[in-house]
Amino acid sequence: xxxxxxxxxxxxxxxxxxxxxxxxxxxxxxxxxxxxxxxxxxxxxxxxxxxxxxxxxxxxxxxxxxxxxxxxxxxxxxxxxxxxxxxxxxxxxxxxxxxxxxxxxxxxxxxxxxxxxxxxxxxxxxxxxxxxxxxxxxxxxxxxxxxxxxxx
Amino acid sequence: xxxxxxxxxxxxxxxxxxxxxxxxxxxxxxxxxxxxxxxxxxxxxxxxxxxxxxxxxxxxxxxxxxxxxxxxxxxxxxxxxxxxxxxxxxxxxxxxxxxxxxxxxxxxxxxxxxxxxxxxxxxxxxxxxxxxxxxxxxxxxxxxxxxxxxxxxxxxxxxxxxxxxxxxxxxxxxxxxxxxxxxxxxxxxxxxxxxxxxxxxxxxxxxxxxxxxxxxxxxxxxxxxxxxxxxxxxxxxxxxxxxxxxxxxxxxxxxxxxxxxxxxxxxxxxxxxxxxxxxxxxxxxxxxxxxxxxxxxxxxxxxxxxxxxxxxxxxxxxxxxxxxxxxxxxxxxxxxxxxxxxxxxxxxxxxxxxxxxxxxxxxxxxxxxxxxxxxxxxxxxxxxxxxxxxxxxxxxxxxxxxxxxxxxxxxxxxxxxxxxxxxxx
Numbered sequence: 254x255x256x257x258x259x260x261x262x263x264x265x266x267x268x269x270x271x272x273x274x275x276x277x278x279x280x281x282x283x284x285x286x287x288x289x290x291x292x293x294x295x296x297x298x299x300x301x302x303x304x305x306x307x308x309x310x311x312x313x314x315x316x317x318x319x320x321x322x323x324x325x326x327x328x329x330x331x332x333x334x335x336x337x338x339x340x341x342x343x344x345x346x347x348x349x350x351x352x353x354x355x356x357x358x359x360x361x362x363x364x365x366x367x368x369x370x371x372x373x374x375x376x377x378x379x380x381x382x383x384x385x386x387x388x389x390x391x392x393x394x395x396x397x398x399x400x401x402x403x404x405x
Numbered sequence: 406x407x408x409x410x411x412x413x414x415x416x417x418x419x420x421x422x423x424x425x426x427x428x429x430x431x432x433x434x435x436x437x438x439x440x441x442x443x444x445x446x447x448x449x450x451x452x453x454x455x456x457x458x459x460x461x462x463x464x465x466x467x468x469x470x471x472x473x474x475x476x477x478x479x480x481x482x483x484x485x486x487x488x489x490x491x492x493x494x495x496x497x498x499x500x501x502x503x504x505x506x507x508x509x510x511x512x513x514x515x516x517x518x519x520x521x522x523x524x525x526x527x528x529x530x531x532x533x534x535x536x537x538x539x540x541x542x543x544x545x546x547x548x549x550x551x552x553x554x555x556x557x558x559x560x561x562x563x564x565x566x567x568x569x570x571x572x573x574x575x576x577x578x579x580x581x582x583x584x585x586x587x588x589x590x591x592x593x594x595x596x597x598x599x600x601x602x603x604x605x606x607x608x609x610x611x612x613x614x615x616x617x618x619x620x621x622x623x624x625x626x627x628x629x630x631x632x633x634x635x636x637x638x639x640x641x642x643x644x645x646x647x648x649x650x651x652x653x654x655x656x657x658x659x660x661x662x663x664x665x666x667x668x669x670x671x672x673x674x675x676x677x678x679x680x681x682x683x684x685x686x687x688x689x690x691x692x693x694x695x696x697x698x699x700x701x702x703x704x705x706x707x708x709x710x711x712x713x714x715x716x717x718x719x720x721x722x723x724x725x726x727x728x729x730x731x732x733x734x735x736x737x738x739x740x741x742x743x744x745x746x747x748x749x750x751x752x753x754x755x756x757x758x759x760x761x762x763x764x765x766x767x768x769x770x771x772x773x774x775x776x777x778x779x780x781x782x783x784x785x786x787x788x789x790x791x792x793x794x795x796x797x798x799x800x801x802x803x804x805x806x807x808x809x810x811x812x813x814x815x816x817x818x819x820x821x822x823x824x825x826x827x828x829x830x
Contacts, residue, residue, distance in 0.1 A: 259823055300810075302810045302811055302812040303812070304812045309812075311811065314823060320700070320785070323419070323700045323703040323704045323707070324703075326445050326447040326448060326464075326699050327445060327448060327461070327464070328463065328465055345461060347448060347451050347457060347461075348730075349728055349730070350730075350735055350781055351699065351728050353728075353781060353783075353784055354726055354728050354737050354739065354781070354785055354788060355700060355785050355788055357788065357792070357822055358785070358789070358811060358822055358823055359782070359783035359784075359785050359786040359810060359811065362782055363735075363782055
């Protein structure tokens, strides 16, 4: 499957990935509307960690053996058959935070803006390239097919 | 291959999904005492609280059995197991052969031998049938006050749901604090205060000694301290014991639960156990024990399923953990969360007014437990540290910091954890 690769050495902490992630997951998909009128309900699913000159953008690593999937009590967390992405079906999520408790990279966040749900990267399954990757000015994130077998 | 699974919840689903990921030919049968298709027990309190409709109790979609080519045998109790003949017998006298058996019988709620416990209006809080009974009683508008016995996970969930339904709840706990098995005094006090501010009467160091009824219906309870409380509903949430009756008298070794190895095999090699009935390896305490939580159940089931189809799957071990929400306030306890003693180093800070608290437990420089109240985002990073047993003694300050994240940790760990499984940094 295709995965998002993090290049810490190229990240300048501009947080454009967060901006475009939020837009991509808004209803309007319009940057002005998303921030001016939808900000109360939509949040970015990528998280920039920053400490001085070191920064990187972090989103779900799409584990092969995902802890969040085994911990989900509602069945909301599932693997999308087409993209292979682990997706939280927010219409089924009850916001119990079990997934947050087990994600070793801390890539799932509480979305308390509307109905409480777990918020995570869905690899922008509706687009060819995830918004964070497409809008990174420095290739701090890339989208690549990884040969899983070769790495084992 | 003929595989029989006794059970119909998380562990059983784990078995099926892991098997069908590899193999479409094996015959799989799931046998369940309950009449319901697969549902999520941890969602029962959400349903009782009317936070979700009944349809959302479904843990897997209605076509699970057909999609995975599984024969469900519902409303069927397995009463006997013959490990030599490789067959199980059901309560209605049927004999069912297996080549591999997976025991996912879970646990049964404990009802203490209190006088009057057979009165109408006395419930446990484990199965959909219990919740339906409570719901019917509430719908009949006969319930004004309820007594919940036990302030563990189940007791808290029951209390929270009932109070959201507008019922006045008294919660009784014999221990000196609520959630005593998971939390320390400080965390427990914050959650107790939240319950009290929602109108719950929290009484510790007390329990029920008798249930009194009028015309067969609960009318009050007598307390250990001699007091009496009017109540039309009593819920026991004091714990569960593993359902091991099926294996008694067989060669399968049982301690508190059915003893399994890292492949979820019991001491009889063609029989596996998974979930709340299994006594499996816990990596924090480095021994086998029952940790009756959903993630362990699913994972153990999946390991058994993978083994059955010939994969070399091994459990890395479980970590005891729980997430709970009390009247909207989130809390988590992970690993040896409330451990105390000379062998542990405890880091903690909190603000009871802001309802925030963090407690980390280190042993020999390694993180072994965490309690988080209020701020729980990124909790899994602590869980990851507990699992990997990394030496964090040089990172105490970062671990406790408000902005805790992967950047708080050494570069090699950060890169290791985001690069696993084909991801490079």
